[in-house]
Every structure is written in structure tokens, then in C-alpha cells.
Amino acid sequence: MAQKEKNIVYIECHCCGEKTPRTSPNRKYCSRCAEKIAKSPTRKRRSKAAERLLDWRDLRGKSLNRVDAEAKAFGLSYGQYTAAVYSGGIDALLRSRGFIDPKAVLMGVKAR
Ligand SMILES: [Zn+2]
Incomplete structure (x- = not known):
């Protein structure tokens, strides 16, 4: 040894x-x-928050209809919504429109 x-x-x-x-x-x-x-609680909080964001912001694997329905739920066009998601500005945009909990909104969204 x-x-x-x-x-x-x-x-x-x-x-x-x-x-x-x-x-x-x-x-x-x-x-x-x-x-x-x-x-450490910071680490735990961070990873949980990161998971949550990935969860609802990740458009990969969602159908066009699904993304379109999500956009409409926020009062956005498909283009506005995807541009905001990909630029990372979606949180600020939704907050400015009064959506405090986007995930909760998306849970009620049904794609046609
Ligand atoms: Zn050490």
C-alpha cells in the first residue's frame, strides 16, 4: 500500500x-x-429552484400546440413567448404581466 x-x-x-x-x-x-x-440550505434551495425553472421553461420536447397554448395562457404570441424563454427574459416578462407563479398557470394549460 x-x-x-x-x-x-x-x-x-x-x-x-x-x-x-x-x-x-x-x-x-x-x-x-x-x-x-x-x-447547506443555499445549495439545496438553488438546485430546487433550478429544477423548477428547467421544468417549465424547457420547451424542448413540447409540441408546437403545447407551446402555443402556454403562450396564450400568458397572453403572449408564440413568437413572443419562445423569444422570451430563449433569451432568459421570460421571468421578468411574466412578472411584469402579473404572473407570479408561471408554473401554476402552465399546470392548467391543455394543448389542443
Ligand atoms: Zn475543507
């Missing part, structure tokens, strides 16, 4: 600076900090 240990690459933890064996190419933190970060 002593022979093998010589090949271990150590990285400095980005959080506490502790030297920690690199067990994967993406490793940035020592095991203690990695655990802390994974459990």
Missing part, C-alpha cells in the same frame, strides 16, 4: 485549504467541507 500512496495527488480544499487526496478530477473540497456544502 505504501507504494500506491506515492501516486496519490493532493489538492487544497477550496473551502478550508486542507490538503486532501484527490479522489476524482472534479474534487474541490475535502470530505468534511464537501459534506457541509452538500447539506
Whole structure:
């Protein structure tokens, strides 16, 4: 085992600076900090929010009729809606139109 240990690459933890064996190419933190970060509420909130956004904003896989029906539910044309989604301005646009919870609106949308 002593022979093998010589090949271990150590990285400095980005959080506490502790030297920690690199067990994967993406490793940035020592095991203690990695655990802390994974459990932090900010991280959880962020990933949940990201999932939710992906969920309703992702137009891939939706039929044209579906996207058109969604656009109409927001009082937008198909072109306005897709342009806003792809530019990332959809949140601001919908908020300015009084749609606080776009996901809830979309749940009631039925494509013809
Ligand atoms: Zn650390």
C-alpha cells in the first residue's frame, strides 16, 4: 500500500485549504467541507429552484400546440413567448404581466 500512496495527488480544499487526496478530477473540497456544502440550505434551495425553472421553461420536447397554448395562457404570441424563454427574459416578462407563479398557470394549460 505504501507504494500506491506515492501516486496519490493532493489538492487544497477550496473551502478550508486542507490538503486532501484527490479522489476524482472534479474534487474541490475535502470530505468534511464537501459534506457541509452538500447539506447547506443555499445549495439545496438553488438546485430546487433550478429544477423548477428547467421544468417549465424547457420547451424542448413540447409540441408546437403545447407551446402555443402556454403562450396564450400568458397572453403572449408564440413568437413572443419562445423569444422570451430563449433569451432568459421570460421571468421578468411574466412578472411584469402579473404572473407570479408561471408554473401554476402552465399546470392548467391543455394543448389542443
Ligand atoms: Zn475543507
